[in-house]
Amino acid sequence: MSSTSDGPRGSGAGPVGIGVAGLGRAFMLTLPSLLKDARFRLAGGFDPREEAMRAFTDAFGGGGHDSLDAMLADPAVEVVYVASPHELHADQACAALEAGKQVLLEKPIAESLEASRRIVATACRTGGRVIVGPAHSFDAPVLACLDLIRSGRFGKVRLVQMTTYTDFMHRPRRPEELDSARGGGVVFSQGAHQVDIVRLLAGGLTQAVSANAGNWDPERPGETAYSALLRFRGGASASLTYSGHGHYNSNELHDWIDELGWPRAPEQAFGARHRLRQGLASTDELALKNARTFGFAPIPDAAPENEHFGQVIVSLDGADIAVTPRGLTIYDDERLTTMPLPLPEGAGPRWPVLDAVWNMARGGPPAIQDAAWGHATLAVCVGIPEAAATDRWLPLADQVAVPDHPNLDQPETET
Amino acid sequence: MSSTSDGPRGSGAGPVGIGVAGLGRAFMLTLPSLLKDARFRLAGGFDPREEAMRAFTDAFGGGGHDSLDAMLADPAVEVVYVASPHELHADQACAALEAGKQVLLEKPIAESLEASRRIVATACRTGGRVIVGPAHSFDAPVLACLDLIRSGRFGKVRLVQMTTYTDFMHRPRRPEELDSARGGGVVFSQGAHQVDIVRLLAGGLTQAVSANAGNWDPERPGETAYSALLRFRGGASASLTYSGHGHYNSNELHDWIDELGWPRAPEQAFGARHRLRQGLASTDELALKNARTFGFAPIPDAAPENEHFGQVIVSLDGADIAVTPRGLTIYDDERLTTMPLPLPEGAGPRWPVLDAVWNMARGGPPAIQDAAWGHATLAVCVGIPEAAATDRWLPLADQVAVPDHPNLDQPETET
Numbered sequence: 058m059s060s061t062s063d064g065p066r067g068s069g070a071g072p073v074g075i076g077v078a079g080l081g082r083a084f085m086l087t088l089p090s091l092l093k094d095a096r097f098r099l100a101g102g103f104d105p106r107e108e109a110m111r112a113f114t115d116a117f118g119g120g121g122h123d124s125l126d127a128m129l130a131d132p133a134v135e136v137v138y139v140a141s142p143h144e145l146h147a148d149q150a151c152a153a154l155e156a157g158k159q160v161l162l163e164k165p166i167a168e169s170l171e172a173s174r175r176i177v178a179t180a181c182r183t184g185g186r187v188i189v190g191p192a193h194s195f196d197a198p199v200l201a202c203l204d205l206i207r208s209g210r211f212g213k214v215r216l217v218q219m220t221t222y223t224d225f226m227h228r229p230r231r232p233e234e235l236d237s238a239r240g241g242g243v244v245f246s247q248g249a250h251q252v253d254i255v256r257l258l259a260g261g262l263t264q265a266v267s268a269n270a271g272n273w274d275p276e277r278p279g280e281t282a283y284s285a286l287l288r289f290r291g292g293a294s295a296s297l298t299y300s301g302h303g304h305y306n307s308n309e310l311h312d313w314i315d316e317l318g319w320p321r322a323p324e325q326a327f328g329a330r331h332r333l334r335q336g337l338a339s340t341d342e343l344a345l346k347n348a349r350t351f352g353f354a355p356i357p358d359a360a361p362e363n364e365h366f367g368q369v370i371v372s373l374d375g376a377d378i379a380v381t382p383r384g385l386t387i388y389d390d391e392r393l394t395t396m397p398l399p400l401p402e403g404a405g406p407r408w409p410v411l412d413a414v415w416n417m418a419r420g421g422p423p424a425i426q427d428a429a430w431g432h433a434t435l436a437v438c439v440g441i442p443e444a445a446a447t448d449r450w451l452p453l454a455d456q457v458a459v460p461d462h463p464n465l466d467q468p469e470t471e472t
Numbered sequence: 473m474s475s476t477s478d479g480p481r482g483s484g485a486g487p488v489g490i491g492v493a494g495l496g497r498a499f500m501l502t503l504p505s506l507l508k509d510a511r512f513r514l515a516g517g518f519d520p521r522e523e524a525m526r527a528f529t530d531a532f533g534g535g536g537h538d539s540l541d542a543m544l545a546d547p548a549v550e551v552v553y554v555a556s557p558h559e560l561h562a563d564q565a566c567a568a569l570e571a572g573k574q575v576l577l578e579k580p581i582a583e584s585l586e587a588s589r590r591i592v593a594t595a596c597r598t599g600g601r602v603i604v605g606p607a608h609s610f611d612a613p614v615l616a617c618l619d620l621i622r623s624g625r626f627g628k629v630r631l632v633q634m635t636t637y638t639d640f641m642h643r644p645r646r647p648e649e650l651d652s653a654r655g656g657g658v659v660f661s662q663g664a665h666q667v668d669i670v671r672l673l674a675g676g677l678t679q680a681v682s683a684n685a686g687n688w689d690p691e692r693p694g695e696t697a698y699s700a701l702l703r704f705r706g707g708a709s710a711s712l713t714y715s716g717h718g719h720y721n722s723n724e725l726h727d728w729i730d731e732l733g734w735p736r737a738p739e740q741a742f743g744a745r746h747r748l749r750q751g752l753a754s755t756d757e758l759a760l761k762n763a764r765t766f767g768f769a770p771i772p773d774a775a776p777e778n779e780h781f782g783q784v785i786v787s788l789d790g791a792d793i794a795v796t797p798r799g800l801t802i803y804d805d806e807r808l809t810t811m812p813l814p815l816p817e818g819a820g821p822r823w824p825v826l827d828a829v830w831n832m833a834r835g836g837p838p839a840i841q842d843a844a845w846g847h848a849t850l851a852v853c854v855g856i857p858e859a860a861a862t863d864r865w866l867p868l869a870d871q872v873a874v875p876d877h878p879n880l881d882q883p884e885t886e887t
Binding site for chain 2: 274296392
């Protein structure tokens with residue numbers, strides 16, 4: 058990040074001032090890409106934890122705010138990045154919108170459909186703009202896949218297969234991160250990524266979901282794995298499986314590049330459960346969690362590869378496309394073709410969401426992943442355990458279309 | 473194959489005499505493993521096609537029969553290997569049982585549940601034994617995975633994920649091979665493998681299925697892809713996706729070892745559709761199909777690796793297990809461990825089903841994959857398009873348990 062007056066796509070208005078609400082782990086994961094992007098400057102930050110505020114001041118030479126209200130009153134803050142626990146998303150996002158700010162809102166949009174509806178309504182009433190992200194639907198290979206789909210070269214999307222195995226449930230957690238009723242667990246925190254990607258590639262208008270949801274881990278409450286089938290308006294279907302149990306890891310399918318774009322030795326991809334048990338022998342889980350957040354751990358470098366979210370295979374009429382952290386692999390009637398997508402020179406892997414934030418702040422084209430989109434994704438996530446519990450194809454409402462998607466001759470929004 | 477009097481596990485009764493009904497592609501694929509196994513001898517063969525009979529005589533110095541009845545009347549034939557088109561399975565298997573023979577019956581067991589019920593009833597009445605195979609549930613790594621599951625070391629099976637992408641629909645085909653009503657298409661021919669493997673690993677007692685089934689290929693009728701969720705008595709669930717469209721190929725996940733155990737260059741895994749179109753420019757599809765069957769193509773060597781059926785990840789309480797053609801990979805709480813399973817010295821990849829046939833013929837322990845098992849698998853396959861068409865969790869009947877499976881404290885058979 059620099060304080061020069063213009064970013065690479067500058068409009069003349071200078072770098073966009075970002076104010077961060079919640080200096081936790083999510084902020085830590087976005088910071089490396091943000092620090093590499095001259096189009097932005099950190100104009101403020103707020104966190105109720107004193108240590109985090111102190112670290113912010115140390116790292117950035119001041120700029121922290123004493124309260125969320127103080128940050129929202131600061132004209133230097135143009136975009137509020139809401140990176141707080143899920144239960145605070147709606148209150149903080151709505152307050153920012155009411156204060157005339159634009160909002161970058163971490164996924165999932167909120168911990169309940171009621172809360173996300175409030176965000177959508179507030180954005181609508183205030184005219185403020187919202188991007189729900191960073192999320193893996195902003196990974197550059199996912200967006201490149203959407204571009205290829207939209208080109209129409211291979212016809213319609215017919216099937217999307219996603220298989221994601223991680224150690225999500227055995228990283229150190231705060232209690233609410235494991236509680237579905239509070240927006241935690243795999244369906245909210247991780248389903249939000251899978252569903253976002255699948256909706257983007259399949260056209261967005263999810264019609265119904267059928268699912269199995271499970272938890273066979275006595276150490277962790279709530280759903281820890283699920284499999285779901287989706288049907289989309291326009292003819293696509295999808296199959297998603299997510300397991301956060303910390304055994305098999307789908308990084309293995311991507312040359313051991315991890316979800317954040319780091320090459321990681323296989324042994325580091327396993328043993329999360331063992332390491333957590335070891336850690337808990339000497340301290341409590343909250344301390345282990347805090348040790349991974351801003352102010353306690355050093356700010357990491359930006360990762361050298363694109364982020365990813367496991368195995369993604371998109372089947373169209375004329376080709377299958379595999380989305381990987383290295384780019385796209387296209388399997389058509391005749392051959393396999395690779396489309397490498399290295400990170401742009403000097404960029405971190407989260408550059409596409411920062412592109413979208415820049416466009417939001419400087420009047421560029423809107424991102425697909427706005428508040429209504431995030432609400433639609435949440436509706437599918439909430440539907441997964443409900444469909445599993447009620448043994449049926451659950452119809453889904455509030456879905457939002459992907460513009461110019463070949464499956465949708467007349468894009469429309471369901472209400 | 474030899475004519476020595478005893479196989480390696482011989483009972484003193486000499487090699488088992490096999491009579492083959494249907495000298496087509498299925499026979500071609502089993503022959504290499506059979507020819508390497510001294511426990512068996514080819515005691516007969518019948519096919520209505522003159523060329524196939526001539527090739528049989530040329531290859532094996534006689535031994536062909538003029539009719540199925542003649543083969544069934546031949547006391548040298550102890551086991552009848554039914555490798556004919558699916559619609560002939562029931563008539564031929566029942567005739568063999570009535571003649572007092574034991575039967576090795578290619579998957580799927582039959583083209584309809586009515587036909588498979590007839591086989592089960594005939595086996596029961598005559599006391600004859602049936603093995604439904606070869607099928608990928610006999611692949612050595614699948615059976616080793618079941619052994620590990622049965623050991624109880626990792627608790628119960630909770631989730632099985634299978635993803636299989638092949639060029640099945642674009643290999644040269646006879647018309648009935650593409651017609652679900654006649655036992656063709658991916659649900660019968662390929663679902664039989666997936667469901668067999670999943671049932672074996674998850675305990676066998678499938679309770680219900682929910683599914684999407686699709687065909688987006690104007691050149692090929694019937695279902696060409698499906699995704700299905702299954703639920704099992706005893707707590708396991710499964711997610712299966714199969715696509716036979718000839719684009720992405722799940723051999724990629726296994727170092728490009730193909731389904732039959734051959735290392736195959738990536739470019740050979742693709743382009744089936746292109747090659748078929750090229751072939752059809754100069755001849756008809758039946759001629760292309762025949763060119764791949766016994767009598768037209770040379771008898772291949774036995775493959776050097778285990779066969780496989782795509783991606784298989786089994787999640788248990790204490791570990792995930794990946795099944796690959798090279799063996800098992802076990803991901804427990806602490807680490808990744810590989811269990812290599814090279815082919816036994818001198819054996820072809822289908823040695824486990826031949827072990828089962830030997831045991832059947834010589835009074836050894838019964839295979840799990842008997843007629844009732846094959847019927848149960850077919851019931852799930854038939855259920856996939858029905859569940860998809862009726863938008864519901866379809867309850868499944870006629871399921872058969874895996875003995876000594878940790879999910880089933882009291883193994884039982886549903887009727």
